[in-house]
Amino acid sequence: xxxxxxxxxxFLLIVSGMMTLLIFVAVMYFAARYRHxxxxxxxxxxxxxxxxxxxxxxxxxxxxxxxxxxxxVYFKSRTPPRDATEVYVVAKQWMWKLEHAxxxxxxNELHVPVGRDVKLIMTSQDVxxxxxxPDFRMKQDVLPGRYTVAWFRAxxxxxxxxxxxxYCGTQHSGMIGSIIVMEPAQYEAWMSxxxxxxxxxxxxxxxxxxxxxxxxxxxxxxRGPNLQGVFGKPVQLEDGRIVTADENYVRESIxxxxxxxxxxxxxxxxTFQGLVSEEQLNALVAYVKSLSPAQSGGAGATPAVMVPNAxxxxxxxGSQVH
Ligand SMILES: [Cu+2]
Numbered sequence: 001x002x003x004x005x006x007x008x009x010x011f012l013l014i015v016s017g018m019m020t021l022l023i024f025v026a027v028m029y030f031a032a033r034y035r036h037x038x039x040x041x042x043x044x045x046x047x048x049x050x051x052x053x054x055x056x057x058x059x060x061x062x063x064x065x066x067x068x069x070x071x072x073v074y075f076k077s078r079t080p081p082r083d084a085t086e087v088y089v090v091a092k093q094w095m096w097k098l099e100h101a102x103x104x105x106x107x108n109e110l111h112v113p114v115g116r117d118v119k120l121i122m123t124s125q126d127v128x129x130x131x132x133x134p135d136f137r138m139k140q141d142v143l144p145g146r147y148t149v150a151w152f153r154a155x156x157x158x159x160x161x162x163x164x165x166x167y168c169g170t171q172h173s174g175m176i177g178s179i180i181v182m183e184p185a186q187y188e189a190w191m192s193x194x195x196x197x198x199x200x201x202x203x204x205x206x207x208x209x210x211x212x213x214x215x216x217x218x219x220x221x222x223r224g225p226n227l228q229g230v231f232g233k234p235v236q237l238e239d240g241r242i243v244t245a246d247e248n249y250v251r252e253s254i255x256x257x258x259x260x261x262x263x264x265x266x267x268x269x270x271t272f273q274g275l276v277s278e279e280q281l282n283a284l285v286a287y288v289k290s291l292s293p294a295q296s297g298g299a300g301a302t303p304a305v306m307v308p309n310a311x312x313x314x315x316x317x318g319s320q321v322h
Pocket of ligand 1: 128129167172
């Protein structure tokens, strides 16, 4: 994104610089031209339509260019590509804990291959932090209690600074790290080092240990929804709303199961608030995500609504609340 951001920034600087120059020159010219002279009375000018139109239309055009250009850059930087590699980030006073979807864990360091899209799914264990990589022109606040997302694609191997830019306590200034961008071959070698197995596999283990499997069965007989193929799809809720099953939805459903109950189910799930760590939550989210392989299928994936418990009669066609 650096090239895009810089081009827009330089354009803004040039436009601002030109306006500043124009205003200063005009102030000095008018001050000299219309200075007070003994015995000379000023002409009263009642206005000029062409002049007013000119100074309305030209700035309007310039502002619209800035608006659309800025919106384009913003949407691009806010929308992670669908096939991006995922890295889970947990911020805490005062360090960054990172875990690759493949299972590698790191502290204050993130190794990535050059040329690959990397999506960061971030949360905080305590206060608000902010993930800032100036070289990538990328900054995203990291909040407790929810996920925020950012992405980048490193284009040159090297080591880049990572800062926390949200004042987060005594050692805030020490909350720094590096993004280490490697050649793909080098990265593969690094990857083949220590690993705890894929994050989704850890999630599957936690899913079994916490007994989630007893209700979230892979058929339609469970007391909870079958989670196969749910991630990334719209979900119809008991109160008629339709939400998308994204990372934040899965997270909320684990910590506050009563908040969004799936249509056809009872709010019987207990909360896991305080029972699972941020890392375990990330693993669970990765696991639920791994149950939807169509996720990587792109925009063509067919939307599906969670299948309610077989005992509850499915709503007749066309009667769904939208
Ligand atoms: Cu911080």
